[in-house]
Amino acid sequence: MQTLFSDIDTWIFDLDLTLYGPEANIMAQVRDRIALYVERYFSIGSEEAHEIRHRYWKKYGTTLGGLMTEHQVDPHGYLDFVHDVDMSLLQPAADLRDYINALPGRKIIFTNADAPYAGRVLTARGLDDVFEDVFDIHRMQHMPKPSPGSYDALCSELMIDPKRALFVEDSAHNLVPAKALGMRTIWVKHAGEADSTAHEDHIDHEITDVTQWLSEIHSFERAA
Numbered sequence: 001m002q003t004l005f006s007d008i009d010t011w012i013f014d015l016d017l018t019l020y021g022p023e024a025n026i027m028a029q030v031r032d033r034i035a036l037y038v039e040r041y042f043s044i045g046s047e048e049a050h051e052i053r054h055r056y057w058k059k060y061g062t063t064l065g066g067l068m069t070e071h072q073v074d075p076h077g078y079l080d081f082v083h084d085v086d087m088s089l090l091q092p093a094a095d096l097r098d099y100i101n102a103l104p105g106r107k108i109i110f111t112n113a114d115a116p117y118a119g120r121v122l123t124a125r126g127l128d129d130v131f132e133d134v135f136d137i138h139r140m141q142h143m144p145k146p147s148p149g150s151y152d153a154l155c156s157e158l159m160i161d162p163k164r165a166l167f168v169e170d171s172a173h174n175l176v177p178a179k180a181l182g183m184r185t186i187w188v189k190h191a192g193e194a195d196s197t198a199h200e201d202h203i204d205h206e207i208t209d210v211t212q213w214l215s216e217i218h219s220f221e222r223a224a
């Protein structure tokens with residue numbers, strides 16, 4: 001690509017709410033499953049479970065982080081449980097598949113979820129075989145984005161030069177460590193989110209839809 005992105009050789013994508021939109025209603029289900037796990041684990045009511053879920057999420061980055069640190073919960077059983085959600089609203093995305101396939105270089109998923117769940121999402125979206133690798137929560141040693149160590153692990157294990165990598169994410173705070181390493185950062189902003197972080201230094205480009213954005217850079221390349 002001879003244009004804005006000609007220096008990029010590795011395209012890194014977040015999964016949830018980046019490769020599909022909020023309308024698929026996946027993350028609300030995951031949140032409820034997390035609270036249900038906490039409810040059953042501690043034998044407490046739903047309201048208290050949501051409080052614990054939120055408290056661990058704020059303190060440890062994920063609820064799992066709190067459950068592992070404070071209660072030695074097994075991450076595999078937990079992740080199987082919380083990701084047991086209805087994916088029927090996820091639709092195959094043929095355009096997105098074509099646009100990602102047409103990008104020059106490597107394509108990688110970088111997600112705080114686990115690889116089996118990521119595989120189900122990718123299958124539902126018709127994005128099987130598009131990505132070279134899924135760097136998941138286990139490979140981050142359960143220290144999720146935005147923990148800087150997870151970005152270091154990604155780059156060293158997959159031999160990525162961050163200065164030639166681009167990262168697409170809907171959680172703006174997850175772009176901070178990426179930018180610090182020298183990655184190009186693309187923020188997928190969903191409707192209703194505040195603009196407060198939009199022009200901060202860690203965001204290079206702000207978009208609202210990955211498919212639309214990729215279609216624009218491909219047509220720009222053809223015109224160049």
Ligand SMILES: [Mg+2]
Binds near residue numbers: 169170
């Ligand atoms: Mg996300």
